[in-house]
Amino acid sequence: MIPVFRPSVGEEEIEAVAEVLRSGWLGSGPKTEAFEEAFARFIGVKHAVAVNSATAALHLALKTAEVEGGEVITTPMTFISTNHAILYNNATPVFCDIEPETLNIDVSKVESLINDRTRAILVVHFGGYAVDMEPLLALAQRYKLKVIEDAAHGCGGEYRSRRLGSIGNFGCFSFHAVKNLSCGDGGMITTNDANAARRLRSLRWMGISRDTWGRSQNTRYNWEYRVEELGFKYQMNDIAAAIGLVQLSRxxxxxxxxxxxxxxxxxxxxxxxxxxxxxxxxxxxxxxxxxxxxxxxxxxxxxxxxxxxxxxxxxxxxxxxxxxxxxxxxxxxxxxxxxxxxxxxxxxxxxxxxxxxxxxxxxxxxxxxxxxxxxxx
The missing domain is CATH 3.90.1150.10 (Aspartate Aminotransferase, domain 1)
Incomplete structure (x- = not known):
């Protein structure tokens, strides 16, 4: 049977995993940090925050966008994790119709759905084909809304020569087994907002101010940290990140x-x-x-x-x-x-x-x- 999707992996990925296993550091550490830096450069943003799924990426991006209690304009033509992430944040999904040709959200119908409770617009680049972002960004600016790009399908894609995931306030990527860049599973949040990136790094690791790798960089392990808000166990590990680095190069x-x-x-x-x-x-x-x-x-x-x-x-x-x-x-x-x-x-x-x-x-x-x-x- 010819499958619909199949991951493309080779000896480089196998050796990268073996290197991590031999290193003794399997959790979120130097490979995750290197993957974040390389991915941010590739997408063309200042910050990339690695997580363990695109669902986690969407959850945290929407949380950082402060949508709780409000409405998020979204598309019905997507995998359910896109809209589950809105519900995770105690917000209301407002479904906008799609374009029949591209299957993307119909930008011409978005403005009629905006009201005083609208907090953000969540777009999906269906199949890796870009949503028309310029008119959408103009709307967001006019009504002071956040724009989140669900780029689960869009890794490496471009809109008017800008990489998908670099255009809105946040980009959310999937590294699921069948995606263009696969780590088996994993995700990434991209942003140019330094404060948002700092909060995202805390939220992905239980709300802890410094992760274990960061506390291990001095000559003496520093066990102390702060917990300032309720976070989640969403961090990527170095096994997945090592695969991601090879996949990104290809x-x-x-x-x-x-x-x-x-x-x-x-x-x-x-x-x-x-x-x-x-x-x-x-x-x-x-x-x-x-x-x-x-x-x-x-x-x-x-x-x-x-x-x-x-x-x-x-x-x-x-x-x-x-x-x-x-x-x-x-x-x-x-x-x-x-x-x-x-x-x-x-x-x-x-x-x-x-x-x-x-x-x-x-x-x-x-x-x-x-x-x-x-x-x-």
């Missing part, structure tokens, strides 16, 4: 391969009238090409057909505001409610072979040839 190469596969799919599938393909807008200087989502009214039939051919597929995503937990936050999102029923994610990962791309393409063509023949017969 990220642009792997993203170029994702781009190549995306081009092959789009060139070879564009002639199928019943199929909608990913759209790249002019402001999407360089997408991260995290996934390849097609649209067809025969979504479920096609999925079953491809399964029979040994090709896995998935659906990204079921609208969050249709889950029972979010029903009382229901909002009119007719585009999202209509289009999700047509979405199908087909395999895309750097190690996908050209022969496998050919097989997937020919299988999709075969499905629609058979479907047309059956409907005309």
């Amino acid at each position: 990220l642009q190469e792997k993203n170029r391969r994702r781009e190549e596969i995306t081009r092959l799919f789009s060139e070879r599938l564009q002639g199928i009238e019943e199929l909608g393909l990913p759209v790249r807008k002019d402001y999407m200087t360089r997408p991260a090409y995290h996934n390849y989502v097609i649209r067809t009214k025969r979504r479920d039939e096609l999925s079953e057909f491809l399964k029979g051919k040994g090709i896995a597929t998935s659906v990204h995503y079921f609208p969050n505001n249709l889950y029972p937990i979010y029903r009382h936050f229901e909002a009119p999102t007719p585009v999202c409610h209509r289009i999700w029923k047509t979405l199908l994610t087909i395999p895309l990962f750097p190690d996908l072979k050209d022969s496998e791309v050919d097989y997937i393409v020919s299988s999709i063509h075969d499905f629609f040839i058979r479907a047309r023949r059956n409907s005309s017969g």
Whole structure:
């Protein structure tokens, strides 16, 4: 079975993990610190704070944005952790509809949702294709709102030549097993706000003022620290960070391969009238090409057909505001409610072979040839 996603790892990652295991320091320490510094340089921000998941990153970014008791404008077209993080902060998600082509939040509909309780706008760069950030930032400035970028899909992607995660007040990244940069699991918060970064570092480690590595840098271990607010056990460990450093060094190469596969799919599938393909807008200087989502009214039939051919597929995503937990936050999102029923994610990962791309393409063509023949017969 060709999977939808597969992590791309090699001997460098294995050796990096072995080095940490041999060092005797497995927790959050020198590798985590090095990964944060390298990642901040890559994204183009002053600070990067490593955590153990993108969910943790979103939770802490929203907490630092002081959204508690207020409303956060968000998208229903995302993994549930995006909006769970709003609930973790005792805030109210306000769902905004999406663009039918990009599946990103429809920026033109955001202003009508802003009121006196609005504290932030949370955007998801779906599939690694950038949200149109300039008009969104103008709105945020006018109404004095924070902007949080959920860049879980967007590592290495760009908007008008700026890296995703460097544009809003906070960027939140995922290093889950199937993401463009994978540590097995992990996350990162990026920001240019030094005070926010300082608070984030405390919040990720139980509210403690200095982590264990920081207290071990003098000739004598300093056990003393302060605890000034309720924090969480969200820190990254050096095993994950060591993998992350290697993955970061290979990220642009792997993203170029994702781009190549995306081009092959789009060139070879564009002639199928019943199929909608990913759209790249002019402001999407360089997408991260995290996934390849097609649209067809025969979504479920096609999925079953491809399964029979040994090709896995998935659906990204079921609208969050249709889950029972979010029903009382229901909002009119007719585009999202209509289009999700047509979405199908087909395999895309750097190690996908050209022969496998050919097989997937020919299988999709075969499905629609058979479907047309059956409907005309």
